[in-house]
Every structure is written in structure tokens, then in C-alpha cells.
Amino acid sequence: MPFSKNALKVLESRYLRRNLKGELAETPDELFMRVAKAVAEAELAWGTHSEAEKWQAIFYESMKNLLFLPNSPTLMNAGTSLNQLSACFVLPIEDNLDSIFTTLKNAAMIQQSGGGTGFNFSQLRPKNDLISVTGGEASGPVSFMKVFNCATEHVKHGGKRRGANMGILKVDHPDIEEFVVSKTDEKALNNFNISVGITDKFMQAVEKDETWELIHPNSKSIIKTIKAKDLWRLIIENAWSSGDPGLVFLDTINAGNPLLPLGKIECTNPCGEVPLLPYESCNLGSINLSKFVEQEGRKNIINFTKLGSTIEMAIRFLDNVIEVNHYLLPQTKTIVTANRKIGLGIMGWADLLIMLELPYDSNEAISLAHQVMKFFKEKSLEASVQLAKERGVFKNWEKSIFYPNIKLRHATRLSIAPTGTISIIADTSSSIEPLFAVAYRRSHVLDGNILSEINPLFIDYLKKNKLYSEGLMDEVKETGYLQHIKQIPAATKNVFKTALEISPDWHLKHQVVFQRYVDNAVSKTINLAETASVSDISEIYLNAWKQKTKGITIFRYNSKNKQVLEKGISS
Numbered sequence: 211m212p213f214s215k216n217a218l219k220v221l222e223s224r225y226l227r228r229n230l231k232g233e234l235a236e237t238p239d240e241l242f243m244r245v246a247k248a249v250a251e252a253e254l255a256w257g258t259h260s261e262a263e264k265w266q267a268i269f270y271e272s273m274k275n276l277l278f279l280p281n282s283p284t285l286m287n288a289g290t291s292l293n294q295l296s297a298c299f300v301l302p303i304e305d306n307l308d309s310i311f312t313t314l315k316n317a318a319m320i321q322q323s324g325g326g327t328g329f330n331f332s333q334l335r336p337k338n339d340l341i342s343v344t345g346g347e348a349s350g351p352v353s354f355m356k357v358f359n360c361a362t363e364h365v366k367h368g369g370k371r372r373g374a375n376m377g378i379l380k381v382d383h384p385d386i387e388e389f390v391v392s393k394t395d396e397k398a399l400n401n402f403n404i405s406v407g408i409t410d411k412f413m414q415a416v417e418k419d420e421t422w423e424l425i426h427p428n429s430k431s432i433i434k435t436i437k438a439k440d441l442w443r444l445i446i447e448n449a450w451s452s453g454d455p456g457l458v459f460l461d462t463i464n465a466g467n468p469l470l471p472l473g474k475i476e477c478t479n480p481c482g483e484v485p486l487l488p489y490e491s492c493n494l495g496s497i498n499l500s501k502f503v504e505q506e507g508r509k510n511i512i513n514f515t516k517l518g519s520t521i522e523m524a525i526r527f528l529d530n531v532i533e534v535n536h537y538l539l540p541q542t543k544t545i546v547t548a549n550r551k552i553g554l555g556i557m558g559w560a561d562l563l564i565m566l567e568l569p570y571d572s573n574e575a576i577s578l579a580h581q582v583m584k585f586f587k588e589k590s591l592e593a594s595v596q597l598a599k600e601r602g603v604f605k606n607w608e609k610s611i612f613y614p615n616i617k618l619r620h621a622t623r624l625s626i627a628p629t630g631t632i633s634i635i636a637d638t639s640s641s642i643e644p645l646f647a648v649a650y651r652r653s654h655v656l657d658g659n660i661l662s663e664i665n666p667l668f669i670d671y672l673k674k675n676k677l678y679s680e681g682l683m684d685e686v687k688e689t690g691y692l693q694h695i696k697q698i699p700a701a702t703k704n705v706f707k708t709a710l711e712i713s714p715d716w717h718l719k720h721q722v723v724f725q726r727y728v729d730n731a732v733s734k735t736i737n738l739a740e741t742a743s744v745s746d747i748s749e750i751y752l753n754a755w756k757q758k759t760k761g762i763t764i765f766r767y768n769s770k771n772k773q774v775l776e777k778g779i780s781s
């Protein structure tokens with residue numbers, strides 16, 4: 211089995227089943243067999259036993275060879291008594307205690323099963339508003355977020371995974387200023403990503419330097435009038451100092467909402483890659499692009515035939531997941547089986563570019579992204595059309611933008627997830643991110659464990675080009691990057707440029723081009739050097755809106771005490 215040391219560590223600590231004594235009860239091979247079998251069982255609703263067995267073998271091979279991996283809950287739970295297979299959920303919160311605490315309980319159950327939850331708190335009345343039943347004063351959205359945060363802290367995803375939440379507040383909510391500064395204290399909402407729900411109207415008000423009204427969510431009366439630019443400044447200053455808040459662009463999201471008659475989308479899952487309606491969940495899976503590179507003569511090329519059949523297989527796999535999934539909530543079962551949203555994405559983008567010797571910050575890389583993602587879009591559509599022929603269109607098809615022209619089985623098909631853990635299992639670069647460093651320590655992933663790595667592609671590249679030496683490796687370990695090392699040629703330095711050496715523009719260009727072909731959203735972090743300024747962030751956020759990303763997240767190096775990735779491994 212082709213597993214790296216780090217992959218084995220992750221598999222052992224979180225994914226492999228254990229017996230009652232806590233001893234390992236399966237091997238990685240058995241894990242993939244368990245998942246393949248559970249997912250292929252869906253085939254029996256339409257086909258014979260031998261067809262189900264055929265697909266089981268195909269699913270198993272593609273996972274075992276690390277061509278494709280489903281999201282973590284599918285790997286952890288498929289074929290177990292829990293069988294909750296989705297990574298992403300959105301739950302509604304209405305302006306009453308019953309709704310707030312029902313959702314809190316539902317979120318706890320989802321997180322225990324390994325899923326992440328997103329909430330839009332904008333329906334809640336503002337802080338100090340009257341509560342008619344008691345005559346008391348409301349505590350407001352931010353205080354309830356703290357309650358959710360605390361619950362997550364104690365649920366800890368069934369001991370396997372830390373909980374993840376997305377908290378959104380609309381930009382015209384009266385408590386928006388409190389929300390924007392709510393993560394200044396790092397511990398306060400440590401289990402939340404927060405994003406401001408931005409409208410085009412607000413962005414235009416910022417551009418024109420106009421006033422901005424904060425509106426009561428129930429009475430719709432104006433509670434306060436502020437300058438749009440002042441709120442914008444507060445947002446970007448906080449993003450500068452802590453990475454939060456990010457933005458979600460609600461109008462852009464709804465311009466691409468395939469099911470508007472069901473309601474506007476107002477929320478995303480925790481990492482932002484799937485905008486969802488209340489109670490929807492989404493199953494993700496990612497194709498490891500680094501496995502599709504082949505040598506042709508002296509050049510490396512992408513094997514598009516193999517990629518095409520893997521996309522087709524993955525769409526079928528994710529369709530099956532909807533069939534065999536155990537839904538914790540009846541509302542989720544109803545809406546998920548009616549809309550059948552899935553999110554196929556990629557990992558290993560940076561590794562692919564390295565193997566093709568293309569710098570991340572190059573026009574060639576961007577053109578390749580167009581080519582690869584156009585291919586993903588077309589192939590995933592074809593696969594969904596084919597499955598609609600075999601198994602029927604999704605139930606709400608007639609309410610969708612695809613009616614009556616394209617008979618599809620899934621309301622959405624593509625999504626670029628962070629692949630935080632599955633990329634470790636696949637031993638490839640995560641999602642569409644550039645290398646964070648050539649040598650790095652990855653902490654907090656396994657609660658306390660620290661994983662150290664020198665990028666294996668870098669070692670191969672040095673050996674191939676006769677540049678490898680132990681002394682050089684020591685130098686690289688010291689800082690984790692190459693630009694200052696004299697004996698490394700410029701071309702090598704360009705190919706191995708790391709996240710912080712790549713300008714924010716190029717980060718954003720990648721997000722924009724991927725978003726163009728992806729019907730859900732793209733999870734991407736625009737990594738910034740510690741020296742980046744507040745106005746740099748303003749420009750990135752503004753450009754992201756203009757270029758129609760569905761959301762934007764930045765992270766300035768060292769702006770949090772506790773960060774997941776640290777450059778260099780020798781300290």
C-alpha cells in the first residue's frame with residue numbers, strides 16, 4: 211500500500227476502526243473495502259449483485275490507489291452503525307429559544323458524527339431588544355454563538371475530529387459591529403469561522419462612500435445609520451489582526467442558486483465551499499490530480515482519459531452516498547434526497563503544477579486550471595445526465611434552472627473543499643493551495659501530535675537534477691523555503707515558491723478561475739506575509755467581490771498564536 215508515514219499516523223489515530231478495548235480492528239486496506247462495499251450497496255436498487263460487486267471493486271481500487279477519496283465522515287463511518295457520511299450541513303436559526311436550542315442539539319449530533327455545521331444568525335433580534343414573553347432584554351446573536359461554541363468544545367466530534375462551525379451575520383444586522391470584532395479574543399469563538407453576509411448594495415455603498423442602514427430583522431425598522439466605509443474598515447482591520455471575518459457574497463451565491471423557488475441561500479458550511487439551504491447537507495469527494503501525471507517522451511502530461519473515467523466514477527460514488535447515507539434529521543433526508551447536491555473537487559493541484567514544472571504564479575498555471583476545470587465541468591455534467599437516464603432526475607428538477615433542457619440527477623456537482631485531512635492520507639498538496647512550505651510542521655491536526663515533512667517532490671526534483679545534498683537539506687529545513695539559498699537555480703525556486711512567496715493576486719486568480727467552473731464554491735485561503743497591510747486586505751476583499759468569488763478568506767502569517775501550519779522543521 212502506498213501510504214506515507216504521516217498518512218498512516220492519521221489513519222490510525224482517527225479513521226481505522228477499533229474494538230471495545232481500543233485496539234485497532236482494521237487495516238487501511240480493510241477500511242477502503244468497508245467503504246467501497248457500503249457505498250456500492252446502493253447499486254442494488256437498480257442493478258444486479260454482480261454489478262454491485264463490479265462497482266465495489268472499482269471504488270476500492272480508486273481509493274486504495276489514492277486517485278479519489280470521499281470526505282472524512284464517509285471514510286470514518288461508512289459501513290458502521292453510525293453511517294453518517296456527509297461533511298457539510300447548514301441548519302436554520304429562527305428568532306426563538308425553541309429554534310435556537312433545537313438547532314444546537316441537532317448541531318451537536320452532527321458534529322459528533324464528524325460533520326461540520328453552518329448557521330446564519332441574522333434572524334435573531336439584536337442585543338438589548340425586548341423579549342415580549344418575559345419583558346427582559348435579548349442577548350443577541352453573538353452571545354448565542356458563544357453558547358454554540360461551548361457546545362462544540364465539549365462534543366469534540368466523537369473524539370475523532372474537532373468541531374467546525376461557520377457563523378454568518380448579514381451586513382445590515384444591528385449587531386454587525388459586535389459580530390465583526392467577536393474573534394478579537396482568540397479563545398472566544400475558537401470553534402467558529404465567521405463571515406459577514408455581504409450584499410452587492412453594501413459593496414456599492416462602500417465604493418461610493420455612502421451611509422449604511424442597520425435594520426431590525428423582524429420589524430425592518432432602521433436601528434442605526436453608519437458610514438459603509440467605517441464598517442468596511444472595521445471588517446478588514448479585524449481580518450488583518452485575526453484572519454476573521456471572511457466575507458460571503460450572498461448575491462453572487464444566489465445568482466448561481468440552481469433552486470431559487472426553494473428560497474435564497476443565506477449560509478455555507480464551515481469552510482465555505484458549499485452554499486446550502488436550511489437542513490441541506492452535502493457529500494464531498496476529491497480527485498488527487500497528482501496521480502494523473504504521466505511521462506510522454508521527456509515531458510510530463512496529464513492523462514485526461516484516466517481523469518475522465520475517474521470523474522465519472524466519483525459522481526456515481528457520491529450519488530450512491532446519498533442513497534446509503536444515514537440521515538440524522540428527517541428534514542435533511544427530505545431535502546437532500548430531493549436536491550441531491552454533491553461536491554466533487556480536487557486535491558494535489560500544487561503537486562500537479564510541480565510535476566509539470568509550472569510555477570503557481572504563472573499564466574500557464576492559470577490556463578491549465580481553465581483547461582482542467584472545463585473538463586471537470588463537462589465530464590461531471592455528462593455523468594450526472596447519464597445517471598439521470600439510469601436512475602431518474604432529482605426530485606426538485608422541475609423547480610431548477612435546468613428544467614426543461616438538461617435532465618440531471620444532481621442540483622450541484624462540483625466544489626473545491628480544503629481536503630485538510632484527506633490530502634494527508636493521499637500524501638499530496640491540499641486542495642488548490644500552493645505548497646505552504648518546502649519543509650514544515652503541521653500541528654493541531656491531530657490534537658497535540660506534530661507532523662513534520664520535507665516535500666517528497668522537492669527531494670525527487672533535486673535528485674533528478676543532481677542538486678541534492680544533506681547540507682542543502684539542512685538549510686531548507688531551517689526556514690522551510692528556498693528563495694535565499696544561493697546554490698538553488700532560479701527555475702527551481704520558481705517551481706517551488708511557497709504560499710507566502712506567491713503574491714495575493716495570484717492566489718486570488720486561482721480562486722477566481724476555479725470558481726468559474728464550480729457550481730458550489732471554492733474554499734481557499736489567501737495567505738499573506740506578516741507585513742501585509744490593512745489596505746492590502748481591503749483590495750483583496752474588493753477584488754474578490756468584483757471577480758465574482760462566492761466568498762473570501764485571508765490569513766496573515768503569525769496573526770494567530772495557534773496556527774495549523776508552521777514553516778521550517780528544525781526549531
Ligand code: UDP
Pocket residue numbers: 280281282283297298299324325326327371372373374479480481482483494627628629630631632633
Ligand atoms: N470539517 C469539519 N471538521 C473538521 C474539518 C472539516 O466539520 O475538522 C467539515 C467542514 O464542513 C469542511 C468540510 O468538512 O468544510 C471539508 O473539509 P476538508 O476537505 O478539510 O475535510 P476532510 O475530508 O479532508 O477531512
